[in-house]
Amino acid sequence: MPHIAVKMFPGRTEEQKQEFAAKVVEAAKTILGSSDASLSVSISEVEPAEWDARVYDPEIAANESMLYKRPGYGALAQS
Incomplete structure (x- = not known):
């Protein structure tokens, strides 16, 4: 499902x-x-100006352990 x-x-x-x-x-x-x-x-x-607040911080960075493909931008790109 x-x-x-x-x-x-x-x-x-x-x-x-x-x-x-x-x-x-x-x-x-x-x-x-x-x-x-x-x-x-x-x-x-999602508008670019809202991306960090609505997507990157709460859904990507906050759930780093669940990522199967890390983004090539932001703090997670360097870790």
Whole structure:
């Protein structure tokens, strides 16, 4: 039952977001063995000026031990 929540800067087209979600679903089905019916994907746009407060600090840095891919920016890039 994965729900995949993606946060990104604004600027992608609806077509790009749809294509991304479709590819994430296909990867989850192939790699995790999930069914199409069990998957959901959401995409939230976050303004660059709000990124640290809304995403980086509370979701990335605060959950460092859960990261499977570290960001190449911010304090975690250097550790």
